[in-house]
Amino acid sequence: MKFKRLPRHIGIIPDGNRRWATNNGLEAQEGYQQGLAPGLLLYEACLTLGIPELTFYGFTQDNAKRPDKQKRAFQQACVDAVKMLSGRDAALLVLGDHDSSVFPPELLRYTTRQEFGKGLMRINFLVNYGWQWDLTEWARGWEGSVKRVTNPLRGIASADIPRIDLVIRWGGRRRLSGFLPLQAIYSDFYVVDDMWPDFRPEHFYAALDWYQNQDITLGG
Amino acid sequence: MKFKRLPRHIGIIPDGNRRWATNNGLEAQEGYQQGLAPGLLLYEACLTLGIPELTFYGFTQDNAKRPDKQKRAFQQACVDAVKMLSGRDAALLVLGDHDSSVFPPELLRYTTRQEFGKGLMRINFLVNYGWQWDLTEWARGWEGSVKRVTNPLRGIASADIPRIDLVIRWGGRRRLSGFLPLQAIYSDFYVVDDMWPDFRPEHFYAALDWYQNQDITLGG
Numbered sequence: 001m002k003f004k005r006l007p008r009h010i011g012i013i014p015d016g017n018r019r020w021a022t023n024n025g026l027e028a029q030e031g032y033q034q035g036l037a038p039g040l041l042l043y044e045a046c047l048t049l050g051i052p053e054l055t056f057y058g059f060t061q062d063n064a065k066r067p068d069k070q071k072r073a074f075q076q077a078c079v080d081a082v083k084m085l086s087g088r089d090a091a092l093l094v095l096g097d098h099d100s101s102v103f104p105p106e107l108l109r110y111t112t113r114q115e116f117g118k119g120l121m122r123i124n125f126l127v128n129y130g131w132q133w134d135l136t137e138w139a140r141g142w143e144g145s146v147k148r149v150t151n152p153l154r155g156i157a158s159a160d161i162p163r164i165d166l167v168i169r170w171g172g173r174r175r176l177s178g179f180l181p182l183q184a185i186y187s188d189f190y191v192v193d194d195m196w197p198d199f200r201p202e203h204f205y206a207a208l209d210w211y212q213n214q215d216i217t218l219g220g
Numbered sequence: 221m222k223f224k225r226l227p228r229h230i231g232i233i234p235d236g237n238r239r240w241a242t243n244n245g246l247e248a249q250e251g252y253q254q255g256l257a258p259g260l261l262l263y264e265a266c267l268t269l270g271i272p273e274l275t276f277y278g279f280t281q282d283n284a285k286r287p288d289k290q291k292r293a294f295q296q297a298c299v300d301a302v303k304m305l306s307g308r309d310a311a312l313l314v315l316g317d318h319d320s321s322v323f324p325p326e327l328l329r330y331t332t333r334q335e336f337g338k339g340l341m342r343i344n345f346l347v348n349y350g351w352q353w354d355l356t357e358w359a360r361g362w363e364g365s366v367k368r369v370t371n372p373l374r375g376i377a378s379a380d381i382p383r384i385d386l387v388i389r390w391g392g393r394r395r396l397s398g399f400l401p402l403q404a405i406y407s408d409f410y411v412v413d414d415m416w417p418d419f420r421p422e423h424f425y426a427a428l429d430w431y432q433n434q435d436i437t438l439g440g
Contacts, residue, residue, distance in 0.1 A: 135355075174409045174410065177405070177406060181404075181405055185397070186398070188393075188395050189394045189396075215393075
């Protein structure tokens, strides 16, 4: 595949794991492990194309209110996904509220960026992330200060994650669901109706094909 | 039309005015006046259905960097739109940076909410709005403070505008372009390929028909 214009940073919302499981006669939580192989395929496709940064929506503080069986399953899937990619060329960051028992302790070391292999690609995982947590961090930075904020992106908890060019969501829903609200301000938003465990590289190429024909204006 | 579930607050991104104009052999800025009648039709449709709140994306601080002819045209269209609706039943608010010469002085009186007629519907216009301006207002509120932020929505400049259930964008682009980032966090996002001046009520009913079948989870 050859594209005339590629996104530099892609956000991935891998939704539909539970619906996939129940559609396939499994219990809801059994869907999460099915999301690992798609993640690896997507990583490989991005590496081949030379896309420099990828951010995965792992799970949120809101998701953590779900039943325990599901919670344990998506926590484990996040741990497995990060471990899987740490064997590859990647500069990995796990971002989320890690002052909480919901945050898997195995991922603590990734809360500062870790380089593996040639560190070719920046990969971010949001784990126990919350948009309110992210932005509140920013306001906390202003306590007692009299400086003026010139760029809100600079002070938020996710400040190390830059603007996202393209968000791709699997599972048919057309909403951001709290995914990095400030980085997604100008993102082009592409929705795949198939569930994430049914990922096929063609979904991804269709998104890139659509993206290359979008007109970037940033409001200008 | 009858719907089993209606949004309580709809955001409208009336995009495509300039493209409509050039597609129709006019100068780009001549498209904006064509957006007035669609706005009134949409208001009438919402009133009939009993939708309690509507927010229009007028123009942004970024838009204001465009050529003067265009700037004057979209400023005038916003003034005309607000005046048109002030003759109806509506509680009108115009929100944006009004400490700027780009903000039309005719709209200053609407920067606090004004009730007209029976004040049945809340209608918000974003005029010289900027997401950075909106959120920075929030951070400014924290200067010198030692309180904790519990709800970021409470302190932003747009705090009087609640969560948006459904965002409808005309003109085919699938992005939010800075439209109330915190209120749009969980919004369902519907895109109409036709340009805003080509608005037909059927677009709106198709969006509502799609919306009523979406599953609201708010991340839970």
